[in-house]
Amino acid sequence: MPQNKREHILFLTGKLAEKQLKQTLEAMQPEFDYTVHQLGLTVAALMTADMIHRRLKDTFGADRIVVPGRCRGDLERLSQELGIPVERGPNEIKDLPAFFGQERIQPDLSHYDIRIFAEITDAPHLSPLQILEQADWYRRHGADVIDLGFLPNTEFPHLEEAIEALKTQGYVISVDSLNSEDLLRGGRAGADYLLSLTPATLWVADEVPSTPIVVPQPPAALDSLEQAVNWLEQRAKPYILDPILEPIPFGFTASIVRYYEIRRRYPQAEMLMGVGNLTELSHADTAGINLLLLGICSELHIRNILTTQVSGHCRRAVPEADLARRILYYAREHHTLPKHIHPGLMSLHEPKPFAYNLTEIQELQSMIRDPSFRIQITEEGIHIFNRDGLYSATDPFGLFPHLRAEIETDGGHAFYLGVELAKAHIAWQLGKRYEQDEPLEWGCAAEPLQTETNLHAYKPAGTTLQKTPKE
Numbered sequence: 001m002p003q004n005k006r007e008h009i010l011f012l013t014g015k016l017a018e019k020q021l022k023q024t025l026e027a028m029q030p031e032f033d034y035t036v037h038q039l040g041l042t043v044a045a046l047m048t049a050d051m052i053h054r055r056l057k058d059t060f061g062a063d064r065i066v067v068p069g070r071c072r073g074d075l076e077r078l079s080q081e082l083g084i085p086v087e088r089g090p091n092e093i094k095d096l097p098a099f100f101g102q103e104r105i106q107p108d109l110s111h112y113d114i115r116i117f118a119e120i121t122d123a124p125h126l127s128p129l130q131i132l133e134q135a136d137w138y139r140r141h142g143a144d145v146i147d148l149g150f151l152p153n154t155e156f157p158h159l160e161e162a163i164e165a166l167k168t169q170g171y172v173i174s175v176d177s178l179n180s181e182d183l184l185r186g187g188r189a190g191a192d193y194l195l196s197l198t199p200a201t202l203w204v205a206d207e208v209p210s211t212p213i214v215v216p217q218p219p220a221a222l223d224s225l226e227q228a229v230n231w232l233e234q235r236a237k238p239y240i241l242d243p244i245l246e247p248i249p250f251g252f253t254a255s256i257v258r259y260y261e262i263r264r265r266y267p268q269a270e271m272l273m274g275v276g277n278l279t280e281l282s283h284a285d286t287a288g289i290n291l292l293l294l295g296i297c298s299e300l301h302i303r304n305i306l307t308t309q310v311s312g313h314c315r316r317a318v319p320e321a322d323l324a325r326r327i328l329y330y331a332r333e334h335h336t337l338p339k340h341i342h343p344g345l346m347s348l349h350e351p352k353p354f355a356y357n358l359t360e361i362q363e364l365q366s367m368i369r370d371p372s373f374r375i376q377i378t379e380e381g382i383h384i385f386n387r388d389g390l391y392s393a394t395d396p397f398g399l400f401p402h403l404r405a406e407i408e409t410d411g412g413h414a415f416y417l418g419v420e421l422a423k424a425h426i427a428w429q430l431g432k433r434y435e436q437d438e439p440l441e442w443g444c445a446a447e448p449l450q451t452e453t454n455l456h457a458y459k460p461a462g463t464t465l466q467k468t469p470k471e
Contacts, residue, residue, distance in 0.1 A: 010062035014044035035270025049073025118143035150177035276308035348447035
């Protein structure tokens with residue numbers, strides 16, 4: 001395309017969405033020319049690649065085509081057939097400005113400078129194969145170092161075997177114990193790091209090549225860390241300092257001050273923060289705690305954290321820390337707040353949960369001419385509607401009288417509506433974005449829903465917007 005020529009985009013839509021699409025594009029004042037073409041179907045979400053191929057007779061001189069986000073089918077093949085790129089836009093028209101970068105440029109989150117040590121706390125009770133399986137999950141979700149933890153009064157006879165198995169698979173290893181004999185065994189077996197040496201056990205660092213991670217003894221005695229630093233630097237030995245993060249209300253604030261003081265004393269020293277001491281010992285959602293603690297690490301240039309996933313509420317601590325470190329690195333390097341960078345740490349609430357207001361839904365319902373139910377949420381509650389009416393409630397049971405006939409005559413439809421209304425109710429209560437026929441997004445708090453378990457695989461034909469109409 002010549003440099004002085006504005007891009008021309010063809011937007012394909014349905015009858016119900018045509019007016020709103022035109023209004024949104026006009027308000028955007030985009031830096032491209034566009035044509036809006038209504039493809040002859042009522043609901044844009046019913047569009048498929050095959051339907052576009054059959055119905056689209058003119059591409060209006062466009063350089064590319066944008067179709068609704070829910071459009072089904074092979075768009076790569078369609079692009080080849082039409083001789084013009086075809087791509088999916090957002091699911092909701094209101095998200096078009098963000099799709100075209102008007103709200104923000106998608107940030108590059110490929111960079112970070114915090115190393116994640118992920119501890120396998122019950123390693124002595126696991127076989128080498130089980131340790132490898134857990135290490136694989138940790139690595140796939142962002143861990144850089146696999147930490148093998150010792151348990152009090154528990155033998156770990158297969159430590160060397162476990163380290164060898166991990167090393168064979170390319171893992172970086174740390175061994176975590178206050179017992180000097182355990183640390184010696186780990187270091188001799190090839191561990192890269194040893195947690196946690198005290199001034200009294202520093203001699204271990206002379207015996208093995210592993211990098212020691214040193215803690216004060218007792219925790220408030222920062223002078224003991226100073227002695228350890230002098231001893232290690234005399235031997236030109238690399239080290240990492242851990243002033244020890246204390247839980248609330250047992251000295252948390254004082255321990256944060258210690259981290260600040262150690263950074264002041266040793267501006268270039270490598271440091272580590274054991275964030276698990278707060279996430280594991282606080283019954284609160286860990287995503288926010290991780291962002292806050294890694295925010296402190298980002299400001300103080302603490303480039304190592306130790307995290308655990310022991311308690312049930314900490315089961316996603318590693319992926320949360322991974323995303324947090326990327327967000328915070330981007331925010332620090334671009335001198336911006338850690339807002340609107342990535343939504344993955346907002347598991348419960350969303351900044352813009354409601355795609356439409358009640359007036360817009362009422363207008364949409366007035367144009368519908370088919371019996372298929374649509375479900376939307378607004379600040380006022382849950383709304384279900386078709387050609388026969390619009391019904392609203394804050395509790396799905398309040399909708400039952402209006403749906404009784406439909407539910408009692410079709411078990412499959414009843415099941416589908418029950419699932420969708422339950423999702424809508426959860427989304428409305430939490431302030432989350434709800435999209436019919438799509439799973440709720442939980443960010444780092446859950447694994448993405450796999451295709452084979454998607455609701456589309458189970459819904460009865462003819463019950464939703466996704467039904468392909470007869471032409």
